[in-house]
Amino acid sequence: MITFDRVRVTYPGATRPTLSDVSFDLPEGDLCLVVGSTGSGKSTLLGAVNGLVPHFTGGTLAGRVLVDARDTAHHRPRDLADVVGYVGQDPLRGFVTDTVEDEIAYGMEQLGIDPVAMRKRVEETLDLMGIADLRRRPLVDLSGGQQQRVAIAAVLAAQPRVLVLDEPTSALDPTAAQDVLSAIATLVHEVGLTVLLAEHRLERVMQAADSMLWLPGDGSVVHGSPRAVLAGATITPPLAALARAAGWDEVPLSVREARRRALAEDLRPTPPPRVPVAAGPSALTASDVEVRFGEIVAVSGVSLELAERSVTALLGRNGAGKSSLLWALQGALSCGGDIAIGGRDPRRLGAAQARRLVALVPQTATDLLYLPTVAAECDQADAESDAEPGTTAGLLRTLGVDVPGDRDPRDLSEGQRLALVLAIQLAARPPVLLLDEPTRGLDYNAKAELRHIVDRLAGTGVAVLISTHDVEFAAAVSRRTLLMADGEIIADGDTLGLLTSSPAYAPQMAKVFAPIPVLTPDDVARGLR
Amino acid sequence: MSGTTNPLLLALIATAVVATVLLRRSDAPWARSVKAYLVLSVFVIGMRVFFQMLLGAGTGETVLFTLPQIPLPDWAAGIQLGGAVTAEGLVNTLYDALRLAVMLVCVGAANALANPRQALRSVPAALYEASVAVVIALSVAPQLIESAQRVRKARRLRGDQARGLRALGAIVMPVLADAIERSMSLAAGMESRGFARTRGLPVRGTLPLMLAGSLVATCGVFLLLSTDHRLLSVLLLLGGVAAVLLGLRRAEATLRVTRHRPHPWGSRDTLIALSGVFAALIVFSAGGDWGIGWLMASDVLHPSTDPLVWPELTPLMLVVVALVLAPLPLTRVRPPQATTSLRNDTRVRSLRPRPEREPELVAR
Numbered sequence: 001m002i003t004f005d006r007v008r009v010t011y012p013g014a015t016r017p018t019l020s021d022v023s024f025d026l027p028e029g030d031l032c033l034v035v036g037s038t039g040s041g042k043s044t045l046l047g048a049v050n051g052l053v054p055h056f057t058g059g060t061l062a063g064r065v066l067v068d069a070r071d072t073a074h075h076r077p078r079d080l081a082d083v084v085g086y087v088g089q090d091p092l093r094g095f096v097t098d099t100v101e102d103e104i105a106y107g108m109e110q111l112g113i114d115p116v117a118m119r120k121r122v123e124e125t126l127d128l129m130g131i132a133d134l135r136r137r138p139l140v141d142l143s144g145g146q147q148q149r150v151a152i153a154a155v156l157a158a159q160p161r162v163l164v165l166d167e168p169t170s171a172l173d174p175t176a177a178q179d180v181l182s183a184i185a186t187l188v189h190e191v192g193l194t195v196l197l198a199e200h201r202l203e204r205v206m207q208a209a210d211s212m213l214w215l216p217g218d219g220s221v222v223h224g225s226p227r228a229v230l231a232g233a234t235i236t237p238p239l240a241a242l243a244r245a246a247g248w249d250e251v252p253l254s255v256r257e258a259r260r261r262a263l264a265e266d267l268r269p270t271p272p273p274r275v276p277v278a279a280g281p282s283a284l285t286a287s288d289v290e291v292r293f294g295e296i297v298a299v300s301g302v303s304l305e306l307a308e309r310s311v312t313a314l315l316g317r318n319g320a321g322k323s324s325l326l327w328a329l330q331g332a333l334s335c336g337g338d339i340a341i342g343g344r345d346p347r348r349l350g351a352a353q354a355r356r357l358v359a360l361v362p363q364t365a366t367d368l369l370y371l372p373t374v375a376a377e378c379d380q381a382d383a384e385s386d387a388e389p390g391t392t393a394g395l396l397r398t399l400g401v402d403v404p405g406d407r408d409p410r411d412l413s414e415g416q417r418l419a420l421v422l423a424i425q426l427a428a429r430p431p432v433l434l435l436d437e438p439t440r441g442l443d444y445n446a447k448a449e450l451r452h453i454v455d456r457l458a459g460t461g462v463a464v465l466i467s468t469h470d471v472e473f474a475a476a477v478s479r480r481t482l483l484m485a486d487g488e489i490i491a492d493g494d495t496l497g498l499l500t501s502s503p504a505y506a507p508q509m510a511k512v513f514a515p516i517p518v519l520t521p522d523d524v525a526r527g528l529r
Numbered sequence: 530m531s532g533t534t535n536p537l538l539l540a541l542i543a544t545a546v547v548a549t550v551l552l553r554r555s556d557a558p559w560a561r562s563v564k565a566y567l568v569l570s571v572f573v574i575g576m577r578v579f580f581q582m583l584l585g586a587g588t589g590e591t592v593l594f595t596l597p598q599i600p601l602p603d604w605a606a607g608i609q610l611g612g613a614v615t616a617e618g619l620v621n622t623l624y625d626a627l628r629l630a631v632m633l634v635c636v637g638a639a640n641a642l643a644n645p646r647q648a649l650r651s652v653p654a655a656l657y658e659a660s661v662a663v664v665i666a667l668s669v670a671p672q673l674i675e676s677a678q679r680v681r682k683a684r685r686l687r688g689d690q691a692r693g694l695r696a697l698g699a700i701v702m703p704v705l706a707d708a709i710e711r712s713m714s715l716a717a718g719m720e721s722r723g724f725a726r727t728r729g730l731p732v733r734g735t736l737p738l739m740l741a742g743s744l745v746a747t748c749g750v751f752l753l754l755s756t757d758h759r760l761l762s763v764l765l766l767l768g769g770v771a772a773v774l775l776g777l778r779r780a781e782a783t784l785r786v787t788r789h790r791p792h793p794w795g796s797r798d799t800l801i802a803l804s805g806v807f808a809a810l811i812v813f814s815a816g817g818d819w820g821i822g823w824l825m826a827s828d829v830l831h832p833s834t835d836p837l838v839w840p841e842l843t844p845l846m847l848v849v850v851a852l853v854l855a856p857l858p859l860t861r862v863r864p865p866q867a868t869t870s871l872r873n874d875t876r877v878r879s880l881r882p883r884p885e886r887e888p889e890l891v892a893r
Binding site: 050052055056076077078079080081082084085086088090093094095096097101102105106107108109110111112113114115118119122154155158327330332350351352353354355359360361362364366367368369370371381384385410424425428 | 661664665679680682683684685686687688698699700702703706710711714715716717718719720721722723724725726727785786787788789790791
């Protein structure tokens with residue numbers, strides 16, 4: 001269905017090709033996962049399938065890409081619209097119209113499909129994706145998961161044979177992501193579509209995949225069965241790390257498979273000791289924090305205390321009030337209740353003073369960057385924090401990012417940019433650090449890197465509060481976990497106890513070895529020794 | 530001179546228009562603009578009256594009060610600052626300003642009631658690309674505001690309190706970068722969904738035909754409004770419009786884009802449109818030499834201000850007002866739609882209040 005024949009893609013100004021000598025053949029009806037760290041060329045590979053690369057992005061493509069026997073050299077993306085459906089990362093940015101029904105019809109209008117047939121197809125597509133009840137809703141009012149399903153429906157309506165999805169779940173919470181991924185699995189099994197899917201968090205899709213394309217980052221591509229590729233790849237989803245720890249030659253693709261094998265081999269890791277939540281001197285005390293937006297109560301009466309040298313994870317579904325709580329604790333959002341950090345209330349201080357008490361790295365961290373170079377950003381941060389010149393640049397290096405100072409922050413990788421914003425915020429030496437969804441868009445290596453950074457920060461005395469959807473990350477990084485729902489904290493306890501007891505929030509290792517309380521492949525490796 | 534300066538008629542029309550808007554508008558962002566237009570109208574009236582008092586050399590005899598006169602140098606001869614303020618001059622200005630204000634209210638009403646996207650769907654296919662550009666421009670504005678708000682909030686986190694040009698750079702840079710990224714992904718989305726795929730080569734001569742047609746039509750309108758060559762101007766206008774329509778037809782033939790659920794034009798829509806046309810026709814042709822001028826005398830539409838007389842209200846004017854109100858019984862308010870969770874997204878949008886949706890205007 002999709003054939004790459006010695007494809008090489010070079011962007012203007014690049015020293016080496018992004019893809020070099022890539023050849024593979026994807027049969028019809030396959031669900032193929034595209035994996036690789038950020039910057040390895042995943043988006044380029046996906047864009048090449050419908051001709052966006054190079055027709056839209058620029059650059060040169062040597063070799064041949066054939067989709068349903070059409071050569072992308074002679075077909076522009078618009079000419080392939082009836083064969084390939086392309087869905088990007090942020091659905092909201094790709095929407096052309098403003099309501100669900102219009103958006104679904106848009107592609108068919110462009111293809112000039114007869115209005116009577118179009119009406120019927122819109123209905124079918126609404127049912128197929130289970131969004132019939134949303135048909136008249138404005139797109140901006142939908143949740144992220146709903147938006148992404150509408151985006152998929154919108155390309156499906158043109159009845160393509162191939163569906164290309166570039167990290168469709170990176171902006172979604174686990175439940176919404178599961179919604180989208182199961183919708184995709186249905187399309188593969190029920191409709192027989194060929195699907196090419198890029199995804200950072202393999203643990204949720206790899207059991208459904210027929211094949212895998214791994215981009216090691218040097219321009220080459222490894223194509224094979226998920227087991228074969230995972231055994232050799234440097235990307236390590238939890239189950240692959242488990243296989244390594246247990247010395248298995250084959251990577252189990254699902255929790256069920258791993259659990260059966262562990263039971264068969266009678267694998268019983270000794271659980272890590274349960275450490276009570278540290279009761280050190282408290283860095284932040286908040287009581288009865290309440291945030292309202294008009295009628296809506298986003299945070300209702302939350303009281304919490306963060307100890308020095310502690311890392312706390314804040315879990316909860318989208319809209320539970322996590323972000324509002326973090327912004328309120330920083331003092332940037334007006335709220336009721338008391339907040340005290342070192343006896344002072346950040347809300348009563350100016351912005352420059354408040355960030356010396358508590359720093360927040362927001363979800364869209366790049367909003368904080370506005371200067372043309374990394375060095376300029378660092379200097380500006382030094383000036384803002386009255387720090388010695390070079391402080392921020394030094395912090396950036398200790399965070400493990402060493403980039404030339406004349407680089408544009410927007411050209412950095414997702415992980416490097418996060419580190420830069422982190423360094424800027426840390427230049428003020430705040431005793432409390434709040435991170436809002438820091439793992440968004442990070443690959444496994446960058447996440448591990450972030451974990452080490454957070455560990456080191458906590459070691460220097462900082463109290464860290466991280467709101468996240470990523471249960472595996474929360475399990476690895478935190479000792480204490482808060483669970484939020486509907487604006488309230490509904491559970492507060494040590495991560496090990498809390499996550500292993502909750503089926504919805506259990507990380508994969510806990511599911512594999514239940515009832516033995518282990519959280520991460522590291523726990524298992526230590527427990528097996 | 531067409532139109533009317535009868536203050537009673539103008540006030541009634543303005544009230545009817547505002548009532549229609551308030552009863553039939555939706556809660557969409559564009560529907561809130563009517564208030565701005567009302568404020569603007571009041572401002573226009575106020576400004577006109579203010580300058581009339583300040584500069585208007587007093588015509589008429591009924592002096593209301595006298596402002597101290599400021600002597601001006603010789604080169605400003607002919608301009609008089611201050612002096613006597615007469616009732617005649619004031620009322621004349623008031624009538625004139627009122628007419629402008631009512632026009633502004635009507636424009637605001639059109640703005641408030643029509644969904645710009647919905648309106649653009651009815652644009653002829655030949656202007657399809659242009660209408661798409663407008664639709665996208667319309668959606669960019671709120672996005673820009675949203676990202677500006679987000680960046681402004683984020684800047685507090687950095688504690689950068691710079692003001693003026695520096696602060697502007699700090700906000701504009703990320704917002705612009707965001708806007709460019711957005712438009713790039715929108716363009717990629719449109720491209721991969723087949724935008725402009727069926728656009729063929731335009732038939733030769735279409736563009737000159739349309740240009741010439743619109744030029745001729747413009748001349749016709751100009752002549753109609755400024756001279757007495759009625760026959761010539763109407764002919765020019767009709768000829769120009771015909772040429773433009775022909776051009777649009779020829780251009781349309783090269784584009785094979787279909788429409789999903791085009792809004793069916795029903796008898797109700799015709800009635801609503803006709804009510805507007807009739808209201809305009811009555812006022813426009815009344816007082817003229819032909820048409821139904823005998824129904825309404827010129828001095829009823831344009832009450833004399835020197836000498837001052839109390840304006841008259843004739844039954845025909847009430848018919849005009851009734852026609853303006855006609856859409857009210859012809860349409861109904863759509864019941865509010867059920868909305869589920871309003872704040873269920875990770876975006877910063879969840880951090881700010883979202884209004885509940887309210888009834889929308891639909892033709893039954």
